Amino acid sequence: MPTATDTPVLIARQPIVDGRRTVFGYELFDRSHAADDHSAASDVTLVFNALAHTGSEVLVGQFTIFVNSTHNSLAGGHLDLVQPDRLVLEISPIEGDDAIDIEGRSHALAALRKRGFRLAFNQTVLKSAYAPWLALADFIKLDLSAIDPMQLPQMLQAAKARTSARLIAEKTETAAQYEQLSGYGVDLFQGFWFAKPDLIRTRLLAPAQANVVHLINLVRSQASTDAIEEVLKKDAMLGFNLMRLINSSGFGLAREITSFRQAVMLLGLKRLFRWAALLLTASRAGGAPPVVGSTAVVRGRLMELLAAESMGPEECDSAFVVGVFSLLDAMLGIPMDRAVELLSLPRPIVDALLHGTGPFGELLALARSCEAGDDPNFRRAAASLHLSDRQINLAHLDALAWADALVE
Numbered sequence: 001m002p003t004a005t006d007t008p009v010l011i012a013r014q015p016i017v018d019g020r021r022t023v024f025g026y027e028l029f030d031r032s033h034a035a036d037d038h039s040a041a042s043d044v045t046l047v048f049n050a051l052a053h054t055g056s057e058v059l060v061g062q063f064t065i066f067v068n069s070t071h072n073s074l075a076g077g078h079l080d081l082v083q084p085d086r087l088v089l090e091i092s093p094i095e096g097d098d099a100i101d102i103e104g105r106s107h108a109l110a111a112l113r114k115r116g117f118r119l120a121f122n123q124t125v126l127k128s129a130y131a132p133w134l135a136l137a138d139f140i141k142l143d144l145s146a147i148d149p150m151q152l153p154q155m156l157q158a159a160k161a162r163t164s165a166r167l168i169a170e171k172t173e174t175a176a177q178y179e180q181l182s183g184y185g186v187d188l189f190q191g192f193w194f195a196k197p198d199l200i201r202t203r204l205l206a207p208a209q210a211n212v213v214h215l216i217n218l219v220r221s222q223a224s225t226d227a228i229e230e231v232l233k234k235d236a237m238l239g240f241n242l243m244r245l246i247n248s249s250g251f252g253l254a255r256e257i258t259s260f261r262q263a264v265m266l267l268g269l270k271r272l273f274r275w276a277a278l279l280l281t282a283s284r285a286g287g288a289p290p291v292v293g294s295t296a297v298v299r300g301r302l303m304e305l306l307a308a309e310s311m312g313p314e315e316c317d318s319a320f321v322v323g324v325f326s327l328l329d330a331m332l333g334i335p336m337d338r339a340v341e342l343l344s345l346p347r348p349i350v351d352a353l354l355h356g357t358g359p360f361g362e363l364l365a366l367a368r369s370c371e372a373g374d375d376p377n378f379r380r381a382a383a384s385l386h387l388s389d390r391q392i393n394l395a396h397l398d399a400l401a402w403a404d405a406l407v408e
Contacts, residue, residue: 010030010031010199010201011028011029011030011031011046011199011200012028012029012030012197012198012199012200013027013029013197013198013200014026014027014029014190014196014197015190015194015195016064016066016168016188016189016190017188017189017194018187018188018189019182019187019189021194023063024063024188025063025064025065025066025088026065026066027065027066027067027090028046028065028066028067029046029068029197031199046067047079047082064086064087064088065086065087065088066088066090066120067087067088067089068090068092069089069090069091069092070092071091071094071105071108072397072398072400074089074091074108074112074398079117080270080271080274084115084116084117085116087118088117088118088119088138088139089112089117089118089119090120090121090122090141091109091119091120091121091133092122093121093122093125093130097124097127097130098129099129102129102130102132102133103132106132106133106136109133109136110136113136118138118139119136119137119139120137120138120139120140120141120168121133121137121139121140121141122140122142122143122170123140123141123142123146123147123155123159125137125140126140126155126158126159126162134162134163135163137163137165138165138166139166139167139188140159140163140165140166140167140168141168141170141190142155142156142167142168142169142170142181142186143170144169144170144171144172144173144177144181144191145171149180152180152181152184153184156185156186160185166187166188167185167187167188168186168190169181169188169189169191170190171190171191172189172190172191172193172194173191173192173193174193175193177191177193178193211231211238212238212279214231215231215232215238215272215276216273216277218231219272219273219276220273220321222269225261225264225265228264228272229261229264232263232264238279242263242264242267242275245263245267246262246263246266246267270317277297277300277320295327295371296323296324296325296326296327296328297323297324298323298400299323299324299326299327299364299367299371299399300320300321300322300323300324301323301398302323302367302370302395302396302398302399303319303320303323303360303363304316304317304319304320305395305398305399306319306363306366306367306385306387306391306392306395307319307360307363309391310385310386311359315359318348318349319360321349322349322353322360322363323363323364323367325339325349325353326352326353326367328340328353336354337354340353340354348360352364362381362384362385363381363385365377365381366381366382366385366387366392369381370392370396
Protein backbone atom coordinates (compact mmCIF):
# COMPACT_ATOMS: atom_id res chain seq x y z
CA MET A 1 0.00 0.00 0.00
CA PRO A 2 1.24 3.54 -0.67
CA THR A 3 2.54 5.84 1.98
CA ALA A 4 1.18 9.31 2.63
CA THR A 5 1.17 11.86 -0.15
CA ASP A 6 1.18 15.62 0.02
CA THR A 7 -1.35 17.38 -2.21
CA PRO A 8 -0.99 21.21 -2.30
CA VAL A 9 -4.11 23.36 -2.35
CA LEU A 10 -4.32 27.15 -2.69
CA ILE A 11 -7.03 28.85 -0.64
CA ALA A 12 -7.62 32.59 -0.78
CA ARG A 13 -9.27 34.35 2.14
CA GLN A 14 -10.67 37.86 2.21
CA PRO A 15 -11.80 39.49 5.45
CA ILE A 16 -15.29 40.82 6.02
CA VAL A 17 -14.94 43.76 8.40
CA ASP A 18 -17.05 46.24 10.29
CA GLY A 19 -16.73 50.02 10.10
CA ARG A 20 -13.81 49.98 12.56
CA ARG A 21 -11.96 47.48 10.33
CA THR A 22 -12.41 44.75 12.93
CA VAL A 23 -12.60 41.34 11.26
CA PHE A 24 -16.05 39.76 11.44
CA GLY A 25 -15.29 36.75 9.25
CA TYR A 26 -13.48 35.49 6.16
CA GLU A 27 -14.73 34.46 2.77
CA LEU A 28 -12.74 31.53 1.36
CA PHE A 29 -12.04 30.88 -2.32
CA ASP A 30 -10.44 27.81 -3.91
CA ARG A 31 -7.60 29.12 -6.06
CA SER A 32 -6.48 25.63 -7.08
CA HIS A 33 -9.11 25.93 -9.82
CA ALA A 34 -9.69 28.63 -12.43
CA ALA A 35 -12.01 31.41 -11.29
CA ASP A 36 -14.67 30.29 -13.81
CA ASP A 37 -14.41 26.64 -12.74
CA HIS A 38 -16.50 26.97 -9.58
CA SER A 39 -18.54 23.80 -9.19
CA ALA A 40 -20.21 21.55 -6.65
CA ALA A 41 -17.03 19.49 -6.54
CA SER A 42 -14.86 22.51 -5.81
CA ASP A 43 -17.26 23.54 -2.99
CA VAL A 44 -16.73 20.19 -1.30
CA THR A 45 -12.98 20.33 -1.85
CA LEU A 46 -12.73 23.84 -0.39
CA VAL A 47 -14.60 23.04 2.83
CA PHE A 48 -12.85 19.72 3.36
CA ASN A 49 -9.38 21.21 2.82
CA ALA A 50 -10.18 24.22 4.97
CA LEU A 51 -11.18 21.87 7.79
CA ALA A 52 -8.08 19.73 7.33
CA HIS A 53 -5.76 22.74 6.82
CA THR A 54 -2.15 21.83 7.55
CA GLY A 55 -0.41 25.13 6.85
CA SER A 56 1.87 26.88 9.31
CA GLU A 57 -0.60 29.70 10.02
CA VAL A 58 -4.15 29.67 11.27
CA LEU A 59 -6.51 29.85 8.31
CA VAL A 60 -9.52 31.57 9.88
CA GLY A 61 -9.06 31.29 13.64
CA GLN A 62 -12.34 31.59 15.53
CA PHE A 63 -13.98 33.79 12.91
CA THR A 64 -17.04 32.98 10.84
CA ILE A 65 -16.31 31.29 7.50
CA PHE A 66 -18.18 32.35 4.35
CA VAL A 67 -18.08 29.93 1.39
CA ASN A 68 -19.79 30.04 -2.00
CA SER A 69 -22.05 27.04 -2.52
CA THR A 70 -23.68 25.64 -5.60
CA HIS A 71 -27.13 24.23 -5.00
CA ASN A 72 -25.90 20.73 -5.84
CA SER A 73 -23.20 20.86 -3.17
CA LEU A 74 -25.63 21.74 -0.37
CA ALA A 75 -26.64 18.09 0.06
CA GLY A 76 -23.01 16.99 0.35
CA GLY A 77 -21.97 14.95 3.35
CA HIS A 78 -19.02 17.28 3.87
CA LEU A 79 -21.41 19.59 5.72
CA ASP A 80 -21.88 16.84 8.32
CA LEU A 81 -18.25 17.49 9.33
CA VAL A 82 -18.79 21.18 10.04
CA GLN A 83 -20.05 22.97 13.13
CA PRO A 84 -23.02 24.78 11.52
CA ASP A 85 -22.78 27.99 13.50
CA ARG A 86 -19.26 28.61 12.20
CA LEU A 87 -20.20 28.49 8.50
CA VAL A 88 -22.17 30.89 6.31
CA LEU A 89 -23.25 29.36 3.00
CA GLU A 90 -23.38 31.88 0.17
CA ILE A 91 -26.24 30.78 -2.06
CA SER A 92 -26.23 31.65 -5.74
CA PRO A 93 -29.42 32.78 -7.51
CA ILE A 94 -31.30 30.44 -9.84
CA GLU A 95 -30.48 30.82 -13.51
CA GLY A 96 -33.37 32.59 -15.19
CA ASP A 97 -35.02 33.30 -11.81
CA ASP A 98 -37.38 30.36 -12.39
CA ALA A 99 -40.12 30.59 -9.75
CA ILE A 100 -40.77 26.83 -9.61
CA ASP A 101 -37.09 26.05 -9.12
CA ILE A 102 -36.78 28.78 -6.49
CA GLU A 103 -39.71 27.35 -4.55
CA GLY A 104 -38.33 23.82 -4.88
CA ARG A 105 -34.91 24.81 -3.57
CA SER A 106 -36.37 26.72 -0.62
CA HIS A 107 -37.12 23.48 1.27
CA ALA A 108 -33.46 22.37 1.19
CA LEU A 109 -32.34 25.84 2.26
CA ALA A 110 -34.80 25.87 5.15
CA ALA A 111 -33.51 22.47 6.28
CA LEU A 112 -29.93 23.74 6.30
CA ARG A 113 -30.94 26.76 8.33
CA LYS A 114 -32.81 24.52 10.77
CA ARG A 115 -29.56 22.57 11.24
CA GLY A 116 -27.87 25.82 12.29
CA PHE A 117 -26.19 27.01 9.09
CA ARG A 118 -26.53 30.67 8.22
CA LEU A 119 -27.36 31.67 4.65
CA ALA A 120 -26.17 34.62 2.58
CA PHE A 121 -27.65 35.78 -0.73
CA ASN A 122 -26.71 38.57 -3.11
CA GLN A 123 -29.02 41.45 -3.99
CA THR A 124 -30.94 39.26 -6.46
CA VAL A 125 -32.86 37.83 -3.50
CA LEU A 126 -34.75 41.13 -3.29
CA LYS A 127 -36.53 40.35 -6.57
CA SER A 128 -40.15 39.33 -6.15
CA ALA A 129 -39.45 35.84 -7.55
CA TYR A 130 -37.25 35.09 -4.54
CA ALA A 131 -39.90 35.82 -1.92
CA PRO A 132 -39.67 32.21 -0.54
CA TRP A 133 -35.99 32.82 0.27
CA LEU A 134 -36.23 36.20 1.98
CA ALA A 135 -37.14 34.85 5.42
CA LEU A 136 -34.13 32.51 5.21
CA ALA A 137 -31.59 35.28 4.66
CA ASP A 138 -29.13 35.90 7.49
CA PHE A 139 -26.95 38.10 5.26
CA ILE A 140 -27.49 39.95 1.99
CA LYS A 141 -24.32 40.81 0.10
CA LEU A 142 -24.63 43.92 -2.06
CA ASP A 143 -22.23 43.65 -5.01
CA LEU A 144 -21.33 47.29 -5.58
CA SER A 145 -19.78 46.50 -8.95
CA ALA A 146 -23.17 45.30 -10.22
CA ILE A 147 -25.48 47.92 -8.67
CA ASP A 148 -26.28 51.37 -10.03
CA PRO A 149 -25.38 53.80 -7.18
CA MET A 150 -28.64 55.64 -7.87
CA GLN A 151 -30.59 52.46 -7.04
CA LEU A 152 -28.83 51.80 -3.76
CA PRO A 153 -31.15 53.80 -1.47
CA GLN A 154 -34.25 52.04 -2.79
CA MET A 155 -32.55 48.63 -2.60
CA LEU A 156 -31.38 49.19 0.96
CA GLN A 157 -34.81 50.39 2.02
CA ALA A 158 -36.36 47.24 0.55
CA ALA A 159 -33.81 45.01 2.30
CA LYS A 160 -34.45 46.59 5.68
CA ALA A 161 -38.23 46.59 5.28
CA ARG A 162 -38.60 43.02 4.01
CA THR A 163 -35.86 41.08 5.81
CA SER A 164 -33.99 40.92 9.10
CA ALA A 165 -30.77 40.10 7.25
CA ARG A 166 -27.50 41.83 8.03
CA LEU A 167 -26.13 43.73 5.02
CA ILE A 168 -22.61 43.37 3.61
CA ALA A 169 -21.27 45.84 1.05
CA GLU A 170 -19.20 43.61 -1.24
CA LYS A 171 -16.46 44.89 -3.58
CA THR A 172 -16.05 48.12 -1.65
CA GLU A 173 -13.09 49.71 -3.41
CA THR A 174 -13.15 53.42 -2.51
CA ALA A 175 -13.59 55.65 0.53
CA ALA A 176 -16.58 57.26 -1.17
CA GLN A 177 -18.36 53.91 -1.42
CA TYR A 178 -17.64 53.17 2.22
CA GLU A 179 -18.94 56.56 3.36
CA GLN A 180 -22.06 56.26 1.22
CA LEU A 181 -22.94 52.78 2.52
CA SER A 182 -22.11 53.70 6.11
CA GLY A 183 -24.50 56.61 5.79
CA TYR A 184 -27.22 54.18 4.79
CA GLY A 185 -26.60 52.08 7.88
CA VAL A 186 -24.55 49.24 6.34
CA ASP A 187 -22.01 48.02 8.91
CA LEU A 188 -20.19 45.12 7.24
CA PHE A 189 -17.83 45.51 4.30
CA GLN A 190 -15.71 43.41 1.98
CA GLY A 191 -13.43 44.67 -0.77
CA PHE A 192 -10.04 45.90 -1.90
CA TRP A 193 -10.37 49.18 0.02
CA PHE A 194 -10.13 47.14 3.21
CA ALA A 195 -8.00 44.17 2.16
CA LYS A 196 -7.16 42.07 -0.88
CA PRO A 197 -7.47 38.28 -0.58
CA ASP A 198 -4.47 36.50 0.96
CA LEU A 199 -3.27 33.32 -0.70
CA ILE A 200 -2.63 30.47 1.73
CA ARG A 201 -1.05 27.18 0.74
CA THR A 202 -2.54 24.21 2.51
CA ARG A 203 -2.43 20.49 1.84
CA LEU A 204 -4.21 17.22 2.48
CA LEU A 205 -1.92 14.46 3.71
CA ALA A 206 -3.27 11.14 2.47
CA PRO A 207 -2.70 8.16 4.78
CA ALA A 208 -2.01 4.57 3.70
CA GLN A 209 -5.07 2.86 2.25
CA ALA A 210 -4.70 -0.24 4.42
CA ASN A 211 -5.15 1.84 7.55
CA VAL A 212 -8.15 3.75 6.14
CA VAL A 213 -9.82 0.45 5.24
CA HIS A 214 -9.04 -0.87 8.72
CA LEU A 215 -10.56 2.24 10.30
CA ILE A 216 -13.73 1.92 8.20
CA ASN A 217 -13.96 -1.71 9.19
CA LEU A 218 -13.76 -0.82 12.89
CA VAL A 219 -16.33 1.96 12.61
CA ARG A 220 -18.82 -0.19 10.72
CA SER A 221 -18.54 -2.92 13.37
CA GLN A 222 -18.97 -0.29 16.12
CA ALA A 223 -15.62 -1.21 17.65
CA SER A 224 -14.47 0.21 20.95
CA THR A 225 -12.82 3.59 21.19
CA ASP A 226 -9.65 1.76 22.27
CA ALA A 227 -9.53 -0.22 19.02
CA ILE A 228 -10.16 2.86 16.86
CA GLU A 229 -7.56 4.83 18.79
CA GLU A 230 -5.02 2.07 18.13
CA VAL A 231 -5.31 2.26 14.33
CA LEU A 232 -5.07 6.06 14.47
CA LYS A 233 -1.83 5.73 16.41
CA LYS A 234 -0.36 3.40 13.80
CA ASP A 235 -0.65 5.85 10.88
CA ALA A 236 0.74 9.29 11.61
CA MET A 237 -1.03 10.88 8.63
CA LEU A 238 -4.37 9.32 9.49
CA GLY A 239 -4.19 10.57 13.06
CA PHE A 240 -2.81 13.92 11.96
CA ASN A 241 -5.71 14.57 9.55
CA LEU A 242 -8.24 13.67 12.23
CA MET A 243 -6.67 16.01 14.78
CA ARG A 244 -6.56 18.83 12.22
CA LEU A 245 -10.24 18.27 11.47
CA ILE A 246 -11.41 18.14 15.07
CA ASN A 247 -9.34 21.20 16.07
CA SER A 248 -10.29 23.25 13.01
CA SER A 249 -12.35 26.40 13.32
CA GLY A 250 -15.25 24.54 11.73
CA PHE A 251 -15.79 22.69 14.99
CA GLY A 252 -15.66 25.80 17.13
CA LEU A 253 -14.41 24.01 20.23
CA ALA A 254 -13.51 26.08 23.26
CA ARG A 255 -10.27 24.16 23.82
CA GLU A 256 -7.91 22.14 21.68
CA ILE A 257 -8.37 18.38 21.56
CA THR A 258 -5.05 16.67 22.18
CA SER A 259 -5.88 12.95 22.15
CA PHE A 260 -7.25 10.58 19.54
CA ARG A 261 -9.68 9.24 22.13
CA GLN A 262 -11.23 12.67 22.64
CA ALA A 263 -11.38 13.25 18.88
CA VAL A 264 -13.18 9.95 18.22
CA MET A 265 -15.71 10.55 20.99
CA LEU A 266 -16.44 14.09 19.82
CA LEU A 267 -16.75 13.20 16.14
CA GLY A 268 -18.94 10.14 16.66
CA LEU A 269 -18.99 6.96 14.59
CA LYS A 270 -21.27 8.22 11.82
CA ARG A 271 -19.20 11.32 11.05
CA LEU A 272 -15.99 9.34 11.52
CA PHE A 273 -17.16 6.92 8.83
CA ARG A 274 -18.01 9.75 6.44
CA TRP A 275 -14.61 11.31 6.96
CA ALA A 276 -12.78 8.01 6.47
CA ALA A 277 -14.76 7.21 3.31
CA LEU A 278 -13.74 10.57 1.83
CA LEU A 279 -10.12 9.92 2.77
CA LEU A 280 -10.27 6.53 1.06
CA THR A 281 -11.04 8.23 -2.24
CA ALA A 282 -7.94 10.39 -1.74
CA SER A 283 -5.58 7.47 -1.00
CA ARG A 284 -4.86 6.10 -4.46
CA ALA A 285 -3.41 2.69 -5.00
CA GLY A 286 -1.94 0.76 -7.92
CA GLY A 287 -2.24 3.68 -10.31
CA ALA A 288 -6.02 3.81 -10.01
CA PRO A 289 -7.23 6.90 -11.88
CA PRO A 290 -8.64 9.78 -9.81
CA VAL A 291 -12.07 9.40 -11.43
CA VAL A 292 -12.51 6.03 -9.70
CA GLY A 293 -12.68 7.63 -6.26
CA SER A 294 -15.00 10.37 -7.54
CA THR A 295 -17.35 7.86 -9.15
CA ALA A 296 -17.49 5.78 -5.98
CA VAL A 297 -18.50 8.77 -3.86
CA VAL A 298 -21.12 9.88 -6.41
CA ARG A 299 -22.59 6.39 -6.40
CA GLY A 300 -22.74 6.31 -2.63
CA ARG A 301 -24.49 9.65 -2.35
CA LEU A 302 -26.90 8.88 -5.20
CA MET A 303 -27.89 5.55 -3.68
CA GLU A 304 -28.30 7.12 -0.24
CA LEU A 305 -30.60 9.83 -1.60
CA LEU A 306 -32.68 7.37 -3.60
CA ALA A 307 -32.93 4.98 -0.66
CA ALA A 308 -34.36 7.83 1.43
CA GLU A 309 -37.46 7.78 -0.79
CA SER A 310 -38.60 4.47 0.72
CA MET A 311 -36.11 3.26 3.36
CA GLY A 312 -35.17 4.16 6.90
CA PRO A 313 -32.00 5.94 8.10
CA GLU A 314 -30.02 2.74 8.74
CA GLU A 315 -30.79 1.39 5.27
CA CYS A 316 -29.84 4.75 3.74
CA ASP A 317 -26.46 4.49 5.46
CA SER A 318 -26.04 0.98 4.05
CA ALA A 319 -26.95 2.21 0.56
CA PHE A 320 -24.19 4.81 0.86
CA VAL A 321 -21.72 2.12 1.89
CA VAL A 322 -22.62 -0.06 -1.11
CA GLY A 323 -22.12 2.81 -3.53
CA VAL A 324 -18.79 3.95 -2.03
CA PHE A 325 -17.44 0.41 -1.86
CA SER A 326 -18.74 -0.69 -5.28
CA LEU A 327 -15.41 0.28 -6.84
CA LEU A 328 -13.18 -1.06 -4.08
CA ASP A 329 -11.66 -3.54 -6.51
CA ALA A 330 -10.48 -0.70 -8.75
CA MET A 331 -9.37 1.52 -5.86
CA LEU A 332 -7.43 -1.21 -4.10
CA GLY A 333 -6.26 -3.07 -7.17
CA ILE A 334 -7.65 -6.47 -6.08
CA PRO A 335 -10.73 -8.56 -6.99
CA MET A 336 -13.98 -7.50 -5.35
CA ASP A 337 -14.38 -10.71 -3.36
CA ARG A 338 -10.98 -10.16 -1.77
CA ALA A 339 -11.75 -6.49 -1.17
CA VAL A 340 -15.00 -7.37 0.61
CA GLU A 341 -13.13 -9.83 2.83
CA LEU A 342 -11.11 -6.89 4.18
CA LEU A 343 -14.22 -5.33 5.68
CA SER A 344 -16.79 -6.49 8.20
CA LEU A 345 -19.97 -5.83 6.25
CA PRO A 346 -23.59 -6.97 6.73
CA ARG A 347 -24.89 -9.68 4.39
CA PRO A 348 -27.20 -7.33 2.38
CA ILE A 349 -24.22 -5.10 1.55
CA VAL A 350 -22.05 -8.08 0.57
CA ASP A 351 -24.84 -9.48 -1.61
CA ALA A 352 -25.17 -6.19 -3.45
CA LEU A 353 -21.42 -5.81 -3.98
CA LEU A 354 -20.69 -9.37 -5.07
CA HIS A 355 -23.92 -10.45 -6.75
CA GLY A 356 -25.99 -7.31 -7.37
CA THR A 357 -28.82 -8.84 -5.36
CA GLY A 358 -30.80 -7.94 -2.27
CA PRO A 359 -32.41 -4.62 -1.34
CA PHE A 360 -29.40 -2.59 -2.48
CA GLY A 361 -28.57 -4.52 -5.65
CA GLU A 362 -31.26 -2.75 -7.67
CA LEU A 363 -30.12 0.64 -6.39
CA LEU A 364 -26.57 -0.17 -7.45
CA ALA A 365 -27.80 -1.23 -10.89
CA LEU A 366 -29.70 2.04 -11.22
CA ALA A 367 -26.63 4.07 -10.24
CA ARG A 368 -24.49 2.23 -12.79
CA SER A 369 -27.06 2.74 -15.54
CA CYS A 370 -27.11 6.48 -14.77
CA GLU A 371 -23.35 6.64 -15.28
CA ALA A 372 -23.37 4.55 -18.45
CA GLY A 373 -26.43 6.09 -20.07
CA ASP A 374 -27.90 2.60 -20.26
CA ASP A 375 -31.54 3.47 -20.89
CA PRO A 376 -33.08 -0.04 -20.90
CA ASN A 377 -31.53 -0.99 -17.55
CA PHE A 378 -32.29 2.49 -16.19
CA ARG A 379 -35.99 2.06 -17.03
CA ARG A 380 -36.10 -1.45 -15.59
CA ALA A 381 -34.39 -0.48 -12.31
CA ALA A 382 -36.43 2.72 -11.92
CA ALA A 383 -39.68 0.82 -12.40
CA SER A 384 -38.62 -1.87 -9.94
CA LEU A 385 -37.80 0.76 -7.32
CA HIS A 386 -40.92 2.85 -8.08
CA LEU A 387 -38.81 5.96 -8.70
CA SER A 388 -39.70 8.71 -11.16
CA ASP A 389 -37.27 10.32 -13.62
CA ARG A 390 -37.54 13.58 -11.65
CA GLN A 391 -36.62 11.90 -8.35
CA ILE A 392 -33.62 10.21 -9.93
CA ASN A 393 -32.42 13.29 -11.82
CA LEU A 394 -32.59 15.54 -8.75
CA ALA A 395 -30.76 12.93 -6.66
CA HIS A 396 -28.11 12.53 -9.36
CA LEU A 397 -27.51 16.30 -9.48
CA ASP A 398 -27.08 16.38 -5.72
CA ALA A 399 -24.78 13.36 -5.81
CA LEU A 400 -22.53 14.98 -8.40
CA ALA A 401 -21.61 17.54 -5.72
CA TRP A 402 -19.27 14.92 -4.33
CA ALA A 403 -17.51 14.21 -7.64
CA ASP A 404 -13.75 14.74 -7.78
CA ALA A 405 -13.87 16.40 -4.36
CA LEU A 406 -10.71 14.87 -2.98
CA VAL A 407 -9.04 13.04 -5.81
CA GLU A 408 -7.89 15.89 -8.08
